[in-house]
Amino acid sequence: MVKGAVRRLLRTRALGVGVLVVGVVGAVVGWGSGGAGAAPARGGVGVPVPGAAGLPVPGAVGVPVPGAPGQGEADLAYHGRAALSGGRVRVVLTPENHGPWGVADATLRVRVSAPLGRGARLPQACVRSGERAVLCRTGPLAAGARGEPLELVLPLRGGGREVTVTVDTAWGGGAVDGNPANDHRVVLALDTGDAYYF
Known part of the structure; x- marks a missing residue:
């Protein structure tokens, strides 16, 4: 039963x-x-x-969402200026993301043609990297957005009458940059105190 x-x-x-x-x-x-x-x-x-x-489900694994961080293509760019005076180069720059995707974070590199001395003034997002370079985090960059401006004051060991400053991307946050030309900037600054733009 x-x-x-x-x-x-x-x-x-x-x-x-x-x-x-x-x-x-x-x-x-x-x-x-x-x-x-x-x-x-x-x-x-x-x-x-x-x-x-x-049909794709936006946000599902492997399906990118426009503007979402860390997926697809992100066109990172850097614009700013450099000025050399009294053996110190002052670099002010702003990271930008022209999209179409966002990045949760990226790392830019500022390199100078002369060895760096002591007493650099760096934002909290930046750290020295070797004898002639500084690495800075951009923080989150949505598509079409600008990041926080960064200001670096870098003393040159032994001074100098001129310095070449190179700004480029060290790490793009996992995104592909289809236009790397605008995230690689080079500017020559003479020891006049004048601002040279890039």
Whole structure:
């Protein structure tokens, strides 16, 4: 008697699961709803459903969302100025992202043609890297956005009458930069105190 009740219960549950599977398959395939990849709407007209019939779901794994950080292509660029006076080069620059995707963070590099001395004044986002370079984090850069301006004061060991400053991307936040020309800037600054723009 107990065995018979258990068999009936299992058959009932199996039948319910079969109906559920048929219902789900019918919804995905589009039985009676206007074709594959469609869901019924008012009047029985099919409406495309992301995820059905191969349509991408924005935000799903492997499907980039425009403006989202760390995916796709991000065109990073740097604009600013450099001035040399009294053996110190002052670099002021702003990182930008021309898109089409955002980056959660990136690292830019400022290099000078002469060895750096002691007493550099750096923003909190920057750190010395070797004898002639400084690395700076940009922070999050949405597509079409500018980052925080960065100001570096770099003393040159032994002074100098001129210095070449190079700004480029050390790490692009995992994004591909289809236009690397505008994230590689070189400017020559003479010891006049004048600002040379890049």
